[in-house]
Amino acid sequence: MCDEKQKQRINLKFLVKLKKTLTECYKLLQEAYGGNSLSRARIFEWYKRFIEGRESTEDDQRPGRPVTVSTPETVTKINQIVRADRRMIAEAVNSDKETVRKILHEELHMTKVCAKLVPKNLTPDQKFLRQQVCSDFLEKLKEDLGLMKNIITCDETWIFQYDVEIKRQSMHWKTPESPRIKKARMSKLKFKAMLIVFFDINGIVMTEWVPEGQTVNQIYYLSVLATLRERDNAPAHNALSVKQYLAGKRTPVLEHAPYSPDLAPCDFFLFPKIKSALKGTRFESMEAVKQKTAELLKALAKEDFQHCFDQWKKRMERRVARGGEYIEGEHLNVE
Structure with missing residues (x-):
C-alpha cells in the first residue's frame, strides 16, 4: 500500500x-x-x-x-x-x-550568524588600494614621528531637526505584565543642515554650517579650505581646483582610499559621538540644533581627540594585516 x-x-x-x-x-x-x-x-x-x-x-x-x-x-x-x-x-x-x-x-565550532553590514562589498583591487594607502601612511609616520600632530582632518555630515533613536537607545526595564514601549517610524523632517568640521589631535579647529540651498561643490569647498591638511575623497574634495589650491599653498595631502569610512576619523569617531547624543531630541529651530551641536563639540576633551588619532593608526595597522578588509566589531558608517 x-x-x-x-x-x-x-x-x-x-x-x-x-x-x-x-x-x-x-x-x-x-x-x-x-x-x-x-x-x-x-x-x-x-x-x-x-x-x-x-x-x-x-x-x-x-x-x-x-x-x-x-x-x-x-x-x-x-x-x-x-x-x-x-x-x-x-x-x-x-x-x-x-x-x-x-x-x-x-x-566544528560553527555558529549561525547574520550577514555583516558593510559600506560596500569591496573588490580585490579596492581591498589592495585600502591596504596600500594604510601601508604608505604608516611608513610616513615612521619617517616623521611628529606627523600626527600636524594633521587636520575634515568632513561634512547632515544634522537633522529630529533623528530617531536606535532601538538599543530606547531600551527600558519592564515587568512581564507591563506593555512594551512603542516606537514610531521617523516622521517627515522640518529642516536639516550640513555641518563641516575640521579637527586635529588637540581638538576642534573650525566648524562651518553650509547655508541652506548651497551645494558643497569644489567652488564652495575652496572657500573653507584655509586650515585643511587632510581630506577624504568625496567628489568636492577631490576636484582638480582643490588639488591645485592645496599645491599652491604647499599643503601636503594624505591619500584616503574610497569606501573607507572606517578609516576616516570624522566617520568612526566624531560624527557618531555627536549624532548619538542628538538622537531622540526634536528641535524647534535650526538655531537650537546648531547651539546643541556646538555644546557637544565643546564638551569633547583633548584626550578624546588623542584617543581618536591613536585608534586611527591602529585601524590602519589592522587593515594592512587583514589585506584591506573591513573588520567586524569596529564602527562602520553605512548610512
Missing part, C-alpha cells in the same frame, strides 16, 4: 512523462497537496531521478536507524555538506538531528 509521499512521487513521475518542467511540477503538486506537498528539494531530487530514467517510486533503502554517535567520517562529511548546502544534513549523513547539532557546534 502506498504512503502519501509515494503517491506524490507517482504523480510526479506521471508529470515528467508529460514533459512538464520542474517549476510546473512543483506548482501542480503544491496546488494538489498544499501544506502536505513534498518540499522543493525533494521534488527536485525525484524529478532529476525520473528525468534520468528511474522507474521505481519506492524510497531508497536506508541502513537502519540514524546514527546517534559522532565519528570522524561523519564530522568530515557534515563539514563538507554544511559549507556547500546547509539543508538536509541529518538525512544525508544518516545521523539524528541532535548528533548533527553537536558536531556543528562542539566539534
Whole structure:
C-alpha cells in the first residue's frame, strides 16, 4: 500500500512523462497537496531521478536507524555538506538531528550568524588600494614621528531637526505584565543642515554650517579650505581646483582610499559621538540644533581627540594585516 509521499512521487513521475518542467511540477503538486506537498528539494531530487530514467517510486533503502554517535567520517562529511548546502544534513549523513547539532557546534565550532553590514562589498583591487594607502601612511609616520600632530582632518555630515533613536537607545526595564514601549517610524523632517568640521589631535579647529540651498561643490569647498591638511575623497574634495589650491599653498595631502569610512576619523569617531547624543531630541529651530551641536563639540576633551588619532593608526595597522578588509566589531558608517 502506498504512503502519501509515494503517491506524490507517482504523480510526479506521471508529470515528467508529460514533459512538464520542474517549476510546473512543483506548482501542480503544491496546488494538489498544499501544506502536505513534498518540499522543493525533494521534488527536485525525484524529478532529476525520473528525468534520468528511474522507474521505481519506492524510497531508497536506508541502513537502519540514524546514527546517534559522532565519528570522524561523519564530522568530515557534515563539514563538507554544511559549507556547500546547509539543508538536509541529518538525512544525508544518516545521523539524528541532535548528533548533527553537536558536531556543528562542539566539534566544528560553527555558529549561525547574520550577514555583516558593510559600506560596500569591496573588490580585490579596492581591498589592495585600502591596504596600500594604510601601508604608505604608516611608513610616513615612521619617517616623521611628529606627523600626527600636524594633521587636520575634515568632513561634512547632515544634522537633522529630529533623528530617531536606535532601538538599543530606547531600551527600558519592564515587568512581564507591563506593555512594551512603542516606537514610531521617523516622521517627515522640518529642516536639516550640513555641518563641516575640521579637527586635529588637540581638538576642534573650525566648524562651518553650509547655508541652506548651497551645494558643497569644489567652488564652495575652496572657500573653507584655509586650515585643511587632510581630506577624504568625496567628489568636492577631490576636484582638480582643490588639488591645485592645496599645491599652491604647499599643503601636503594624505591619500584616503574610497569606501573607507572606517578609516576616516570624522566617520568612526566624531560624527557618531555627536549624532548619538542628538538622537531622540526634536528641535524647534535650526538655531537650537546648531547651539546643541556646538555644546557637544565643546564638551569633547583633548584626550578624546588623542584617543581618536591613536585608534586611527591602529585601524590602519589592522587593515594592512587583514589585506584591506573591513573588520567586524569596529564602527562602520553605512548610512
